[in-house]
Amino acid sequence: xNMYLNTRQINGFKALSLCSVGLIGFIISLYGQSDFLLQAxxxxxxxxxxxxxxINQQIIFLLRxxxxxxxxLIGVNLGIAGxxxxxxxxxxxxxxxxxxxxxxxxxxxALNSIGFGVLTHIPSEVATFAGALIGGLLVxxxxxxxxxxxxxxxxxxAGIAINGLLTSLTRAALIIADDMAYSMLHxxxxxxxxxxxxxxxxxxxxxxxxxxxxxxxxxxxxxxxLGEQTASSLGINVTFLRGRVCLTVLLFTxxxxxxxxxxxxxxxxxxxxxxxxxxxxYFLLVPASGLxxxxxxxxxxLLSRSIVPPAExxxxxxxxxxxxxxxxxxxxxxxx
Amino acid sequence: xxxxxNLTIGYAGVVILDGLNITIPQGxxxxxxxxxxxxxxxxxxxxxxxxxxxxxxxSLAGQDxxxxxxxxxxxxxxxxxxxxxxxxxxxxxxxVSCGRNPYLSHWGGLSQQDRDEVQAALIxxxxxxxxxxxxxxxxxxxxxxxxxAMVLAQDTDYILLDEPTTYLDxxxxxxxxxxxxxxxxxxxxxxxVLHDLNQACRYCDHLIVMxxxxxxxxxxxxxxxxxxxxxxxxxxxxxxxxxxxxxKPMCIPL
Ligand SMILES: Nc1ncnc2c1ncn2[C@@H]1O[C@H](COP(=O)(O)OP(=O)(O)OP(=O)(O)O)[C@@H](O)[C@H]1O
Ligand SMILES: [Mg+2]
Numbered sequence: 001x002n003m004y005l006n007t008r009q010i011n012g013f014k015a016l017s018l019c020s021v022g023l024i025g026f027i028i029s030l031y032g033q034s035d036f037l038l039q040a041x042x043x044x045x046x047x048x049x050x051x052x053x054x055i056n057q058q059i060i061f062l063l064r065x066x067x068x069x070x071x072x073l074i075g076v077n078l079g080i081a082g083x084x085x086x087x088x089x090x091x092x093x094x095x096x097x098x099x100x101x102x103x104x105x106x107x108x109x110a111l112n113s114i115g116f117g118v119l120t121h122i123p124s125e126v127a128t129f130a131g132a133l134i135g136g137l138l139v140x141x142x143x144x145x146x147x148x149x150x151x152x153x154x155x156x157x158a159g160i161a162i163n164g165l166l167t168s169l170t171r172a173a174l175i176i177a178d179d180m181a182y183s184m185l186h187x188x189x190x191x192x193x194x195x196x197x198x199x200x201x202x203x204x205x206x207x208x209x210x211x212x213x214x215x216x217x218x219x220x221x222x223x224x225x226l227g228e229q230t231a232s233s234l235g236i237n238v239t240f241l242r243g244r245v246c247l248t249v250l251l252f253t254x255x256x257x258x259x260x261x262x263x264x265x266x267x268x269x270x271x272x273x274x275x276x277x278x279x280x281x282y283f284l285l286v287p288a289s290g291l292x293x294x295x296x297x298x299x300x301x302l303l304s305r306s307i308v309p310p311a312e313x314x315x316x317x318x319x320x321x322x323x324x325x326x327x328x329x330x331x332x333x334x335x336x
Numbered sequence: 337x338x339x340x341x342n343l344t345i346g347y348a349g350v351v352i353l354d355g356l357n358i359t360i361p362q363g364x365x366x367x368x369x370x371x372x373x374x375x376x377x378x379x380x381x382x383x384x385x386x387x388x389x390x391x392x393x394x395s396l397a398g399q400d401x402x403x404x405x406x407x408x409x410x411x412x413x414x415x416x417x418x419x420x421x422x423x424x425x426x427x428x429x430x431x432v433s434c435g436r437n438p439y440l441s442h443w444g445g446l447s448q449q450d451r452d453e454v455q456a457a458l459i460x461x462x463x464x465x466x467x468x469x470x471x472x473x474x475x476x477x478x479x480x481x482x483x484x485a486m487v488l489a490q491d492t493d494y495i496l497l498d499e500p501t502t503y504l505d506x507x508x509x510x511x512x513x514x515x516x517x518x519x520x521x522x523x524x525x526x527x528x529v530l531h532d533l534n535q536a537c538r539y540c541d542h543l544i545v546m547x548x549x550x551x552x553x554x555x556x557x558x559x560x561x562x563x564x565x566x567x568x569x570x571x572x573x574x575x576x577x578x579x580x581x582x583x584k585p586m587c588i589p590l
Contacts, residue, residue: 090421216442223434225423229386233417234490235410235438279425 011284014277018288022072022295029068029298030060033305038064066197071301071315072294073200074192074256075266077207079293080214081252082267083274083285087221088245089155092275093330095268096253098159099246102262103166104135105254106188110173113180125202125258132254138162140246190263190316192301199259210251211290217245218282225280263300263316265323266293272330296322337362338383338494338525343392345382352378353549355392360542365516365526367536370546371570376529377418379546380496383527384415396494410438414490418498418529420483422471428482429467432457435489457488460515476503484512488519495519497528501535513539534586537561538579545569561585 031038042056051057081096088094108131112119119127139162143155174181220241223231228238256263270293271285278284300318307313338360345353352375360366368376381387383394385401394401401409414435422431435457436450446454458464461481466474471482480503487495497516501509513535516526530536536543537557545552545560547569553560566572566587574587 219437219440223437225421225426226431226434227417227421229381229384229415229417230420232386232406233384233410233413233415234434235407237406280423281430 011278015288015291018277018291018295022291022298025295025298025302026068026072029071029302030064032302033309034059034064062197066200067192067195067301068298070195070199070203070259071192071297073203073207074260074263075270075293075295075297076290077210077252077256077293078263078266078297079270079274079289079291080211080286081249082269082293083271083282083289084214084217084221084245084249085267086271087224087282087285088242090225091156092272093268094156095265096249097262097264097267098139098156099249099253100135100139100159100162100166101132101250101253102135102257102264103163103170104138105129105132105257106184106262107131107166107170107173108134109187110170110177110180110184113184114173114177116173128258129254132257133250135162135166136246136250136254140250186314187261189314190261190319191312191314192260192304193312193314195259203255203259206251206255210248210255213244213248213251214286215283217241217248218286221245221282222280261314261316263297263319265319265327266296268330269323269326270296272326338394338396338527340383340394341392343379343382343389343394345378345387345389347378351390351549353382356549356551358544358551358554360525360527360544362525363520363523364541365520365528365539366542366544367540368527368529368544368546369531369533369536369569370552374546375549376546377498378549380415380498380527380529381417384413384496385409386415407438410490410492412492413494413496414487414492415496416483416487416498416500418502422479424472425470426472427468428463428471428474428485429454429458431471431482432463432485432489435486435491438490453491454489457485460488461485477505477508480504481508484515493524495524495526497526499529499531501530501532509535533561533566534579537584537586538582558585561587563587 027040027043030043031040038056038060042060045051045054046057046060078096085094085096085098086092105128108119109124109128112122112124112127139155139158142162143158144151174184220231220236223234223236224238224241232238271289273292274285274288278288297315297319300322301315304313304315304318307318340356340358343353343356344351356379368379370376378387382389388402396412401413404412432454433446433450436446436453439450440446458467461484463478463481463485466478471479474482480500484500487497500512504512516528517539520526528540541556542554543557543560544554545565552569553565561576563574563576566574573590575590576585576587578584579586
């Protein structure tokens with residue numbers, strides 16, 4: 001029994017450290033790297049003595065706070081989505097990118113901005129979200145998601161095919177609408193610079209729903225780790241579980257990509273670090289991947305503003321710069 | 337009683353089992369024997385419901401198994417797959433606890449009764465000392481016992497075991513067969529895939545002999561086990577003698 005308590009304490013300590021890392025990043029991102037010379041004190045005064053006429057407080061409240069909140073929550077979303085994907089496919093290299101969600105979103109956004117057919121009449125955010133869902137669903141259906149004994153590899157292949165198709169459609173749209181190319185490219189690199197309180201109010205309800213769904217799949221994922229056959233003989237409806245996990249990943253990723261464009265590698269790195277810290281229990285892995293993802297995007301956003309100030313490097317580029325070496329390390333380690 | 341009617345199943349359009357009719361007697365140990373690749377694992381997977389038959393049905397006490405919910409089915413019938421997957425780092429106790437899943441409510445954890453059942457399964461399989469070890473750090477035979485403990489913890493009336501004696505040394509093989517007999521005396525019905533024909537005859541009450549996806553014979557060992565059958569199914573020339581200890585048939589290859 002003593003042993004048991006110990007692992008519990010150790011896990012608590014790890015979780016606490018993760019929270020602190022995230023929180024520190026969050027607080028610094030509220031005032032760091034500003035043209036207005038914001039200071040930590042301004043953040044404190046915003047909490048202790050809010051003053052509508054204080055320009056620094058207003059900047060933090062209207063610009064910085066929503067941006068940091070959205071950055072964190074998007075990181076949480078992507079981290080959890082990655083953990084779920086890896087659990088479902090039992091493949092440590094799976095990530096939400098597999099679902100063609102990013103390319104689906106990009107495609108419809110591009111078509112929307114060049115005024116393609118009916119798409120002209122709907123707001124660009126709705127088009128982007130719809131594109132994300134369509135891309136994801138296409139991969140899910142083509143990948144045999146509804147079949148009983150679908151091979152996870154089929155999902156990967158479907159992902160590659162649909163991704164290719166949607167990406168080339170996006171390119172075509174960009175070539176037609178040359179003047180849109182810059183803002184599209186900016187979005188395609190994953191950027192948090194357009195984010196405001198409205199983004200936050202769109203983000204949190206969807207994320208909350210997806211989070212509840214994610215928790216409900218944890219036990220199933222724990223058993224899926226024993227193989228689908230064993231999971232099924234232990235009373236898990238594997239087809240139903242797969243559907244729920246895919247829906248959850250779709251919600252998490254679609255809303256994130258709609259608001260900030262594709263922020264790559266977070267969904268791959270976060271679950272790996274989480275697994276290194278908490279092993280295989282999804283009841284711990286899901287929140288931990290979320291925490292790590294949140295901290296990661298928060299710090300990456302901070303970095304993105306510090307590389308060449310006052311210009312902003314899109315946050316997706318920062319995560320890619322961190323993520324690529326990590327990915328190569330994973331692949332090399334897997335080989336040996 | 338577990339009955340299989342007119343069962344047809346295949347992988348990706350290739351038919352493996354064609355129109356099988358099998359009756360598995362209740363409260364007995366049934367051995368499933370046959371050469372490699374004849375469809376034994378496929379049959380067990382279909383009975384357990386992880387493969388859907390193209391035709392025919394599996395019923396338990398007259399009730400069509402495919403109509404039951406996954407959870408209800410998992411309370412009636414458990415299976416030890418031929419090559420189960422061990423997740424990295426999972427401990428023995430955690431893996432055995434997975435066997436209790438069919439009894440948990442959707443959001444609930446293990447109850448005291450669940451923990452007691454897990455402990456009993458660990459004791460039964462002699463794994464108490466290893467309970468906190470990681471399963472992937474155990475030997476092949478120890479690992480096999482962990483999986484058997486998981487099936488024990490699932491505590492179902494029907495138990496399917498796909499080659500449970502692989503990796504086990506002779507002592508543990510015999511121990512496992514005796515454990516099966518003990519479970520059987522407690523009212524469990526077992527179906528076991530075995531490659532050791534003499535063990536099958538000695539410890540099991542009923543034999544099902546398969547070849548290339550078809551049933552060649554199904555009955556008590558002394559009724560079906562003869563040199564003609566061995567010749568037909570395994571292309572093996574052997575002589576049959578009575579085992580002087582258990583008074584069951586046994587074969588000696590010539
Ligand atoms: N997933 C699969 N896809 C396609 N064919 C399969 C698959 N699994 C098994 N088979 C084929 O089905 C046949 C029966 O296989 P099965 O695993 O049931 O044999 P078995 O009797 O259990 O053999 P063994 O004694 O070697 O375990 C074999 O010819 C095999 O090649
Ligand atoms: Mg087999």
